[in-house]
Amino acid sequence: MKTALTIAGSDSGGGAGIQADLKTFSAHGVFGMSVITAVTAQNTKEVRGVQNIDVDIIRQQIEAIYDDLPVNAVKIGMLSSVEIIDTVSSSLKERKSQPIVLDPVMISKSGHSLLLPNAVKALIEKLVPLADIITPNVPEAEELTGIKIQTEEDMVTACKKICELGAANVLLKGGHLEGEPHDLFFNGENIHWFKGKRVHTKNTHGTGCTLSSAIAANLAKENDLYTAVKKAKQYISMAITHSLDIGKGHGPTHHFYELYQKAGYQQ
Numbered sequence: 001m002k003t004a005l006t007i008a009g010s011d012s013g014g015g016a017g018i019q020a021d022l023k024t025f026s027a028h029g030v031f032g033m034s035v036i037t038a039v040t041a042q043n044t045k046e047v048r049g050v051q052n053i054d055v056d057i058i059r060q061q062i063e064a065i066y067d068d069l070p071v072n073a074v075k076i077g078m079l080s081s082v083e084i085i086d087t088v089s090s091s092l093k094e095r096k097s098q099p100i101v102l103d104p105v106m107i108s109k110s111g112h113s114l115l116l117p118n119a120v121k122a123l124i125e126k127l128v129p130l131a132d133i134i135t136p137n138v139p140e141a142e143e144l145t146g147i148k149i150q151t152e153e154d155m156v157t158a159c160k161k162i163c164e165l166g167a168a169n170v171l172l173k174g175g176h177l178e179g180e181p182h183d184l185f186f187n188g189e190n191i192h193w194f195k196g197k198r199v200h201t202k203n204t205h206g207t208g209c210t211l212s213s214a215i216a217a218n219l220a221k222e223n224d225l226y227t228a229v230k231k232a233k234q235y236i237s238m239a240i241t242h243s244l245d246i247g248k249g250h251g252p253t254h255h256f257y258e259l260y261q262k263a264g265y266q267q
């Protein structure tokens with residue numbers, strides 16, 4: 001069985017973060033492992049509190065996994081401070097052989113900051129060069145590049161700038177723009193639009209986490225990057241189509257394996 005590791009924050013509400021990642025791995029038939037970087041007190045409406053995990057125990061979690069278990073792909077999510085970014089970057093650098101998907105989590109759907117403002121520079125310098133692909137949403141790409149993104153042309157300009165920052169590949173998610181949710185993939189040379197159809201729902205908590213962990217799961221299963229992204233886009237479209245109307249805020253995406261099999265999702 002293939003394996004994937006998520007290095008991310010815990011969402012007590014179960015819709016985003018580590019919880020969404022592990023559910024996504026399972027739905028893909030991939031064995032999931034986790035390094036928890038922060039615990040959030042969170043539900044579908046709000047983030048009430050954040051406790052960062054001590055960097056020593058973050059390093060120990062990474063070492064405990066790599067000293068014993070195979071890791072076929074890594075997904076990185078919420079890393080909120082410069083110290084945590086440094087720790088994850090240096091630990092992974094010693095071990096890197098498998099593909100890394102970097103979701104540069106900055107703000108929750110409910111509007112809570114999940115990355116300290118002074119940590120953006122560390123993220124660019126220490127994590128972007130390690131990653132095989134980075135998956136910002138529109139506000140995150142604006143923060144990384146300083147470019148205001150309002151149109152698909154702006155998305156192309158921002159993607160090119162993110163590659164200039166050292167990213168090998170970029171998937172810029174268009175979900176935050178008006179109209180259909182088209183995502184832009186740029187490999188440093190060519191652009192490709194992964195087109196979506198907007199599902200009119202408020203239940204989109206954890207969509208970014210789900211998409212990036214679906215890419216990691218598909219990479220773990222030895223798909224090439226383009227195919228992994230294509231399948232992940234198919235997966236997130238389905239996970240949003242069947243998202244759950246639970247909680248009073250943004251409900252979570254849906255991850256049940258049987259549902260995807262019925263819908264014909266090709267793993």
Ligand SMILES: Nc1ncnc2c1ncn2[C@@H]1O[C@H](COP(=O)(O)OP(=O)(O)OP(=O)(O)O)[C@@H](O)[C@H]1O
Nearest residue numbers: 109137173174175176181197198199206207208209
């Ligand atoms: N309403 C929608 N219908 C269909 N696809 C959507 C919708 N909203 C977002 N998407 C798609 O879902 C994926 C995740 O994009 P999104 O921009 O929502 O991520 P995000 O903002 O990082 O999510 P979060 O921070 O809540 O985890 C992208 O492929 C995007 O195009």
Ligand SMILES: Cc1ncc(CO)c(N)n1
Nearest residue numbers: 009010011016017078108
């Ligand atoms: C722990 C965590 N990671 C990521 C997100 C992004 O939505 C979130 N809301 N919570």
